[in-house]
Amino acid sequence: MKINIQRIIFILAIGIMIILIAFPLALLFYKSFLKENTLSLVNYIDVFSEKNNYLPFLNTLKIGALTVIFATAIGVILAWLVARTDIPFKGFLDTLLLVPYMIPPFIGAIAWTQLLSPRVGYINKIFMKIFDTSQGPFNIYSLMGIIWVMALYNYPFVFITVRGALERMDPSLEEAARISGAGRFEVMKDITLPLVVPAIVSGMLLVFVFTIANFGIPAIIGMRSRIYVLTTQIYRYLRMYTGGFAGVRLAAALSTLLMCVAGMAVFASNLSKKKYAIIVGKSVRPGIIELGNWKYLILAILSVFILITLIAPLASIFITSFLKAWGIPVKLENLSLKNYSYILFGYDYTKIAIKNSFLLAFSAAIITTIIGSIIAYISVKTEIKGRKILDFLTTLPYSIPGTVVAIAMILAWSGQFGVKLYYTFWIILVAYIARYMFFAFRNVSASLEQIHSSLEEAARVSGATWLQNFRDIVIPLIRPGLVASFLLVFMPTLRELTISILLVGPRTITIGTAVYNLQEEGLYQITAALSGLIIVILFIGNYLVRKVINIKTTNSI
Amino acid sequence: MKVKRLFVMGLVVMFLLVSFTQSLFAQQKEKILLYTSVPTNIMSAIEEEFEKENPDVDLEFVRAGTGQIKTRITTECETGRVEADLIWVAEFSYYEDLKELTVGDTKGLLLRYESPKAEGIPTSLKDPEGYYCGARMINEVIAYNTNLVSDPPRTWKDLLNPKWKDQIVLADVSYSGAALVAMGALTEKYGIEYYQKLRENGAVVLEAHGGVTQSIAAGEYKVGMNLDYMIRQQKEAGSPINLIYPEDGAIAIPSPIAIVATTKNPDAAKKFVDYILSVNGQLAQVKLGSTIPVRPEIVPPLGAPSLNQLLEKSLPVDYEYIRNNAGNLTSQFTEILLAP
Numbered sequence: 001m002k003i004n005i006q007r008i009i010f011i012l013a014i015g016i017m018i019i020l021i022a023f024p025l026a027l028l029f030y031k032s033f034l035k036e037n038t039l040s041l042v043n044y045i046d047v048f049s050e051k052n053n054y055l056p057f058l059n060t061l062k063i064g065a066l067t068v069i070f071a072t073a074i075g076v077i078l079a080w081l082v083a084r085t086d087i088p089f090k091g092f093l094d095t096l097l098l099v100p101y102m103i104p105p106f107i108g109a110i111a112w113t114q115l116l117s118p119r120v121g122y123i124n125k126i127f128m129k130i131f132d133t134s135q136g137p138f139n140i141y142s143l144m145g146i147i148w149v150m151a152l153y154n155y156p157f158v159f160i161t162v163r164g165a166l167e168r169m170d171p172s173l174e175e176a177a178r179i180s181g182a183g184r185f186e187v188m189k190d191i192t193l194p195l196v197v198p199a200i201v202s203g204m205l206l207v208f209v210f211t212i213a214n215f216g217i218p219a220i221i222g223m224r225s226r227i228y229v230l231t232t233q234i235y236r237y238l239r240m241y242t243g244g245f246a247g248v249r250l251a252a253a254l255s256t257l258l259m260c261v262a263g264m265a266v267f268a269s270n271l272s273k274k275k276y277a278i279i280v281g282k283s284v285r286p287g288i289i290e291l292g293n294w295k296y297l298i299l300a301i302l303s304v305f306i307l308i309t310l311i312a313p314l315a316s317i318f319i320t321s322f323l324k325a326w327g328i329p330v331k332l333e334n335l336s337l338k339n340y341s342y343i344l345f346g347y348d349y350t351k352i353a354i355k356n357s358f359l360l361a362f363s364a365a366i367i368t369t370i371i372g373s374i375i376a377y378i379s380v381k382t383e384i385k386g387r388k389i390l391d392f393l394t395t396l397p398y399s400i401p402g403t404v405v406a407i408a409m410i411l412a413w414s415g416q417f418g419v420k421l422y423y424t425f426w427i428i429l430v431a432y433i434a435r436y437m438f439f440a441f442r443n444v445s446a447s448l449e450q451i452h453s454s455l456e457e458a459a460r461v462s463g464a465t466w467l468q469n470f471r472d473i474v475i476p477l478i479r480p481g482l483v484a485s486f487l488l489v490f491m492p493t494l495r496e497l498t499i500s501i502l503l504v505g506p507r508t509i510t511i512g513t514a515v516y517n518l519q520e521e522g523l524y525q526i527t528a529a530l531s532g533l534i535i536v537i538l539f540i541g542n543y544l545v546r547k548v549i550n551i552k553t554t555n556s557i
Numbered sequence: 558m559k560v561k562r563l564f565v566m567g568l569v570v571m572f573l574l575v576s577f578t579q580s581l582f583a584q585q586k587e588k589i590l591l592y593t594s595v596p597t598n599i600m601s602a603i604e605e606e607f608e609k610e611n612p613d614v615d616l617e618f619v620r621a622g623t624g625q626i627k628t629r630i631t632t633e634c635e636t637g638r639v640e641a642d643l644i645w646v647a648e649f650s651y652y653e654d655l656k657e658l659t660v661g662d663t664k665g666l667l668l669r670y671e672s673p674k675a676e677g678i679p680t681s682l683k684d685p686e687g688y689y690c691g692a693r694m695i696n697e698v699i700a701y702n703t704n705l706v707s708d709p710p711r712t713w714k715d716l717l718n719p720k721w722k723d724q725i726v727l728a729d730v731s732y733s734g735a736a737l738v739a740m741g742a743l744t745e746k747y748g749i750e751y752y753q754k755l756r757e758n759g760a761v762v763l764e765a766h767g768g769v770t771q772s773i774a775a776g777e778y779k780v781g782m783n784l785d786y787m788i789r790q791q792k793e794a795g796s797p798i799n800l801i802y803p804e805d806g807a808i809a810i811p812s813p814i815a816i817v818a819t820t821k822n823p824d825a826a827k828k829f830v831d832y833i834l835s836v837n838g839q840l841a842q843v844k845l846g847s848t849i850p851v852r853p854e855i856v857p858p859l860g861a862p863s864l865n866q867l868l869e870k871s872l873p874v875d876y877e878y879i880r881n882n883a884g885n886l887t888s889q890f891t892e893i894l895l896a897p
């Protein structure tokens with residue numbers, strides 16, 4: 001009996017994942033080789049020979065590589081400071097450094113254009129006043145501008161992974177080296193660094209994949225200076241052709257290219273993964289280095305860093321949102337509440353966008369958690385043949401940029417196969433589920449792996465059916481994993497832009513696309529007001545959710 | 558544990574039910590959906606005025622650049638269903654294209670409606686066959702920042718003067734219908750070289766005229782090609798921006814409104830067209846949008862030429878030419894001004 005139920009669920013799961021993920025992606029891959037119904041490489045030749053196409057490709061690589069360098073540098077230094085030194089205010093620093101997570105990247109980009117626009121940016125204006133010039137020293141609308149904002153948004157990935165590794169490292173390894181006579185630097189170079197490299201590489205991979213897949217930052221900062229990357233070029237193709245689907249052909253070729261770049265990065269990072277057994281499970285704190293008087297200098301530098309990278313953009317958004325018009329001096333008489341009043345009471349789309357985004361995020365989070373859990377259980381706890389295929393299908397979209405997922409969905413579900421989902425709520429939901437399924441799957445798998453089979457066996461031996469076992473043993477034990485997976489899907493989909501900008505229709509507008517459209521239209525004040533509102537909603541939401549998890553996890557085992 | 562799950566499920570179901578019933582209740586009014594390129598804040602204000610006069614109609618609008626609306630309409634036709642009941646964009650010649658589009662079994666996307674309120678509007682601003690009618694006059698003119706510029710360019714050719722290098726901003730032709738019409742008129746007069754020289758002079762392209770207005774007002778750029786009504790509004794709000802109707806001819810763009818043939822609420826749609834073309838609707842547009850009215854008897858905004866004066870001074874626009882060359886013009890603009 002047990003095998004039959006499991007088998008059925010397994011086949012269903014594979015079926016769902018094929019329809020959800022494999023089919024659209026395969027279609028995309030296929031269509032990229034098609035021109036007017038004949039198979040050919042002409043799309044790819046176009047891609048590599050036309051300046052309009054290979055330049056975005058090169059830009060994507062450039063920006064990806066440089067962002068990785070900057071983000072890694074910042075992330076590693078900060079991680080080391082927090083994990084291995086006696087720098088004060090650690091708890092505070094910790095949360096503060098993770099705030100970029102809560103401000104959507106495209107809103108961050110908007111804020112930085114307000115700060116560093118060459119002639120009217122707030123920071124530039126300060127310099128212009130001091131040095132009496134007609135132009136400020138910084139120009140956000142440049143390649144460096146894109147890299148700067150990207151790095152600011154990505155260093156948390158490196159920070160989190162490296163800090164985790166540094167904190168959980170078994171100190172006896174380092175102690176052994178010290179006892180053998182190695183100096184402080186030698187220990188760092190020969191013991192600590194190599195052990196932490198897998199974590200750094202892991203962080204670098206996340207940075208690279210996130211950077212090349214991002215749409216909002218290069219769209220808002222790069223387009224004015226004619227700097228295009230793969231994601232923005234795909235967006236332009238889709239928009240340029242008023243003939244509907246003609247642009248999708250080239251978009252498909254570029255999307256496949258983008259997918260390959262991401263895939264190669266993942267592959268390369270897997271190659272260099274050597275697993276060192278550094279996490280021993282004991283809660284020992286590794287050696288802390290005392291900074292002495294350097295402490296104050298470092299704290300000062302850190303404060304400036306936080307001021308520039310976190311406070312400035314937030315301040316910028318809020319100041320702009322209270323200004324009556326763009327570019328006028330920031331004086332009391334120029335401030336007003338009218339932008340907020342319009343956003344809250346006059347602009348229909350505020351409510352529609354918020355409702356749509358919450359509905360989408362909630363549904364995506366629940367559905368991915370349920371399906372992800374089932375697949376995770378099959379993968380970890382059963383012996384069914386072919387579960388590796390299921391694994392692969394679930395993991396595949398992880399490295400695939402949102403833009404590619406969106407294009408694949410458009411191709412698959414626009415009526416050519418009987419299912420018309422384009423411009424509806426459902427196509428966005430399906431895209432989100434495909435894209436984020438992996439997060440749910442991975443989290444629940446990790447939780448499941450920690451449950452020793454003896455617990456389940458004990459239940460079965462006492463006479464429980466498989467279903468009772470699942471309900472009374474498994475689910476309570478993996479509840480933290482379930483909650484974590486829900487959140488890991490809910491938070492990003494709530495403020496998502498990259499996928500929805502290609503899929504939204506008139507009534508399915510989301511928070512991200514509402515802000516982007518207003519910015520595109522040039523209504524900078526109103527955009528800032530809506531952004532401010534969203535930041536407040538996200539902060540409150542995050543705080544509430546954290547409170548709920550703390551209650552939940554302390555109530556469970 | 559299962560109880561908790563059920564509880565969460567229950568929440569979801571309740572949430573969905575509430576949204577569903579909300580939309581049910583809202584259906585007591587006649588709903589119409591408008592696709593328009595009229596700026597969001599102006600359209601919101603007009604919507605409020607319209608709904609005051611017509612409380613039984615619920616108007617919703619989607620604001621996007623003309624280029625985006627065109628893509629949307631084409632895609633919706635391909636999927637067999639057009640969502641909009643009304644279309645109001647800046648490109649006059651596009652409506653001829655709409656007459657020939659097919660969606661599902663319906664040939665021709667526009668509904669023929671000659672509003673009684675259209676009497677008195679000059680014939681040159683209307684479709685002789687009665688499918689669409691100009692509803693507002695917007696004009697592409699020269700804008701400049703009054704703090705930074707004491708001798709603004711007076712003609713389109715003046716914009717090519719090297720003293721404006723890297724200080725010129727304009728809107729994207731693939732986004733804005735008005736910009737496309739302006740390009741049509743300017744290339745007929747000065748050839749495509751005009752745009753090449755603009756690029757050589759360092760002109761920067763932003764998607765929408767809204768951005769152009771804001772950036773000139775802020776001093777990001779000194780001059781630009783912009784829409785008159787936006788400049789007037791910003792000027793009234795106190796920004797250091799002013800406009801010049803170029804001596805070699807402003808480009809007058811009569812932005813027409815039309816009803817979609819597949820509309821489920823033709824009566825409500827007609828009410829909106831009637832309102833927009835009526836005296837009240839035109840007055841509302843002058844007050845809330847600072848546009849020049851299409852009814853000659855209505856007083857234009859302060860400082861603006863009257864409709865007749867405008868039509869005399871403007872650059873002639875060949876809509877046939879624009880219609881046949883829309884694709885070409887767009888790709889040329891992209892090649893010349895948007896390519897790296």
